[in-house]
Amino acid sequence: xxxxxxxxxxxxxxxxxxxxxxxxxxxxxxxxxxxxxxxxxxxxxxxxxxxxxxxxxxxxxxxxxxxxxxxxxxxxxxxxxxxxxxxxxxxxxxxxxxxxxxxxxxxxxxxxxxxxxxxxxxxxxxxxxxxxxxxxxxxxxxxxxxxxxxxxxxxxxxxxxxxxxxxxxxxxxxxxxxxxxxxxxxxxxxxxxxxxxxxxxxxxxxxxxxxxxxxxxxxxxxxxxxxxxxxxxxxxxxxxxxxxxxxxxxxxxxxxxxxxxxxxxxxxxxxxxxxxxxxxxxxxxxxxxxxxxxxxxxxxxxxxxxxxxxxxxxxxxxxxxxxxxxxxxxxxxxxxxxxxxxxxxxxxxxxxxxxxxxxxxxxxxxxxxxxxxxxxxxxxxxxxxxxxxxxxxxxxxxxxxxxxxxxxxxxxxxxxxxxxxxxxxxxxxxxxxxxxxxxxxxxxxxxxxxxxxxxxxxxxxxxxxxxxxxxxxxxxxxxxxxxxxxxxxxxxxxxxxxxxxxxxxxxxxxxxxxxxxxxxxxxxxxxxxxxxxxxxxxxxxxxxxxxxxxxxxxxxxxxxxxxxxxxxxxxxxxxxxxxxxxxxxxxxxxxxxx
Numbered sequence: 320x321x322x323x324x325x326x327x328x329x330x331x332x333x334x335x336x337x338x339x340x341x342x343x344x345x346x347x348x349x350x351x352x353x354x355x356x357x358x359x360x361x362x363x364x365x366x367x368x369x370x371x372x373x374x375x376x377x378x379x380x381x382x383x384x385x386x387x388x389x390x391x392x393x394x395x396x397x398x399x400x401x402x403x404x405x406x407x408x409x410x411x412x413x414x415x416x417x418x419x420x421x422x423x424x425x426x427x428x429x430x431x432x433x434x435x436x437x438x439x440x441x442x443x444x445x446x447x448x449x450x451x452x453x454x455x456x457x458x459x460x461x462x463x464x465x466x467x468x469x470x471x472x473x474x475x476x477x478x479x480x481x482x483x484x485x486x487x488x489x490x491x492x493x494x495x496x497x498x499x500x501x502x503x504x505x506x507x508x509x510x511x512x513x514x515x516x517x518x519x520x521x522x523x524x525x526x527x528x529x530x531x532x533x534x535x536x537x538x539x540x541x542x543x544x545x546x547x548x549x550x551x552x553x554x555x556x557x558x559x560x561x562x563x564x565x566x567x568x569x570x571x572x573x574x575x576x577x578x579x580x581x582x583x584x585x586x587x588x589x590x591x592x593x594x595x596x597x598x599x600x601x602x603x604x605x606x607x608x609x610x611x612x613x614x615x616x617x618x619x620x621x622x623x624x625x626x627x628x629x630x631x632x633x634x635x636x637x638x639x640x641x642x643x644x645x646x647x648x649x650x651x652x653x654x655x656x657x658x659x660x661x662x663x664x665x666x667x668x669x670x671x672x673x674x675x676x677x678x679x680x681x682x683x684x685x686x687x688x689x690x691x692x693x694x695x696x697x698x699x700x701x702x703x704x705x706x707x708x709x710x711x712x713x714x715x716x717x718x719x720x721x722x723x724x725x726x727x728x729x730x731x732x733x734x735x736x737x738x739x740x741x742x743x744x745x746x747x748x749x750x751x752x753x754x755x756x757x758x759x760x761x762x763x764x765x766x767x768x769x770x771x772x773x774x775x776x777x778x779x780x781x782x783x784x785x786x787x788x789x790x791x792x793x794x795x796x797x798x799x800x801x802x803x804x805x806x807x808x809x810x811x812x813x814x815x816x817x818x819x820x821x822x823x824x825x826x827x828x829x830x831x832x833x834x835x836x837x838x839x840x841x842x843x844x845x846x847x848x849x850x851x852x853x854x855x856x857x858x859x860x861x862x863x864x865x866x867x868x869x870x871x872x873x874x875x876x877x878x879x880x881x882x883x884x885x886x887x888x889x890x891x892x893x894x895x896x897x898x899x900x901x902x903x904x905x906x907x908x909x910x911x912x913x
Contacts, residue, residue: 334654340481351476352485354542355469356492358432361531362465364496365439365458367764368528369404370595371504372521373397373601375749376451379519384447388646391869394882396448397599398865402858403452407459407593409854415464416847417563420840425542426470428465430718433532440529443522462866463854466848474834474842475545479910483831487775487889490830494768494823501760503527508753520753566841575836576848578903583833584853585791585896586825591859593798593889594763594822595806597815600882601759602752603807609748610649618744619649625737628730635731643741689908692885759811767821771827773820778831787828788900793821795893802886835906838913864889 344352377397378388386392411431419427438458470486477485493620507520569572613619626648629636636642770790778786797818804816829850837845864885872881 357533367500401861402723407456411460412463412851498693579849765814767823770824
């Protein structure tokens, strides 16, 4: 024998009487497990690249679209993009689930890997929020399809006793993909900490996400369809393969599908609607800490001098390349930062100031005259002036411009120096936030790998229902604890792994349990139904988190950290899975249904 392609897989139900489960696997079994694991590993890497890139991508794309990149807007549009991604995931899962039964597992796996790889790369070229969401939808088509055909392939090739362990290992290895994404993020953050780059880190991350397409070459050359599927693929039986009408028309398979859908919905919302947003929570918490450190070093006072000089030398301000954004500025108190010192309309007005309206003195434009001119300069070319704003807002801006005025000698040079200082600080903060977001992701997925592995062994003794019920309860408690208590760097190293352990243990359960609920001719279809129909509903999870954060628990309503309250409130979704467990069939120790 010269290659795996020449080896016939052993019968899937062959067992040995004793010994470790992996002793029952031959070379072809290991090859199938490796290919399926790589496909799912790269799949999850692409998913995690999106989670890590979502926040900085939203900030950049919102600003390009003329939308203020406030934290509430970033959370709202980030949740919207995630929901669109999940809708694509569900659509691809359902469509490719049927094709996996009709066309074959190996062939469909190849197409799903190509789709999610290519569309991930194309996400790097997004210009605005909406084309970014389109690429995420198309990526989701491939991501959703890959899981169902992958687990069906492994379940049908493996010997019976080894099957749950192999499926658990397949799901556990997905953590390697997530950790790889975290390492990519951390590396880019460290490399780009000290100097500006023309290509944003998040775009580079998506370009790297095209690499899994190379796996398609291996699949095309060597992977064969399972014997179970080939035995059903005769022409007279093809009409039975992959039919939702058959799935939902049979009372037993319909019951299994609906229960599995509730189980999948609960865990998917918990992970994608709450757990993965811990990366964004980390960014918020640590951004506040970094800003507090900069304030202690006098950065807020220096930024005020920059704004004062900008008002006095608008021509010099317009020459700065790149021009610091108002969102990069620090105010004296954190509570004032959402308004960004009113600098957004002020900067826009200063740059459009008509020099003929008022003549500057050698010290530049007087602050009060600037405000007076801006008040009168309401034209279609200058819509962002200060006219029409409250007396309180105008008084605050006038005080900010006039209080402790800087020495004007060498004002233009000072302006440029301030701009460079602010740019360096912004880059450093962005790199540090990227670093800690990557560490958060890595810790979550280290916990996930342990949790999935633990589930595989625990369910071998306890059964599927007990293991999954315990996982839902622990996922709810640990996730709520992270969103309510995470406030310090050290907590990332124990609270986040604990949450990952509990949340992702459920997904180890899905990989083992869902294929055991359906016969061979409906296995890919049924697994896709459980995992993806619920995902259509679950797509409302990220959207709901964004809505709760930006509207219900917003700063306008008196909540300084709205995402904390939103995350804790949404943890109740784990109760749905917990309540569905008593109605689920126990499949431990039983052969796959035929």
